[in-house]
Amino acid sequence: QVQLVESGGGSVRPGGSLRLSCAASGSVVSIYSMGWYRQAPGKQRELVATITNDGNTKYSDSAKGRFTISKTNANHTVYLQMNSLKPEDTAVYYCNAYRRLLDMDYWGKGTLVTVSS
Numbered sequence: 001q002v003q004l005v006e007s008g009g010g011s012v013r014p015g016g017s018l019r020l021s022c023a024a025s026g027s028v029v030s031i032y033s034m035g036w037y038r039q040a041p042g043k044q045r046e047l048v049a050t051i052t053n054d055g056n057t058k059y060s061d062s063a064k065g066r067f068t069i070s071k072t073n074a075n076h077t078v079y080l081q082m083n084s085l086k087p088e089d090t091a092v093y094y095c096n097a098y099r100r101l102l103d104m105d106y107w108g109k110g111t112l113v114t115v116s117s
Helices: none
Strands: 002-007 010-012 018-026 033-039 046-052 057-059 067-072 077-082 091-099 104-107 111-115
Touching (some): 002 091, 018 033, 033 077, 046 077, 057 067
Antiparallel strands (some): 002 018, 067 077, 091 104
């Protein structure tokens, strides 16, 4: 099992920045990738960004150029630096961990990001 705990959400004005953190615990040595997804009201959950163990990253088109995903191996934590935030970035952001050998996904409880003037 993998447990994920997110932090860093909150309210910000358009153009502002936030940094999300997600700490993994449990069977962390078997994690292949970690990432962030988000779900806005009335919409499906969507990919924001992912990062693999060897540092390969993937971003959604809406995140490219504004968001940066990074990680620390020592404490199994992944970060999402979000700049130039827009109202359409408002959503609950979920941390994800993927164990490739078991083909299993794990999810955090989510953290709310609100972008509003």
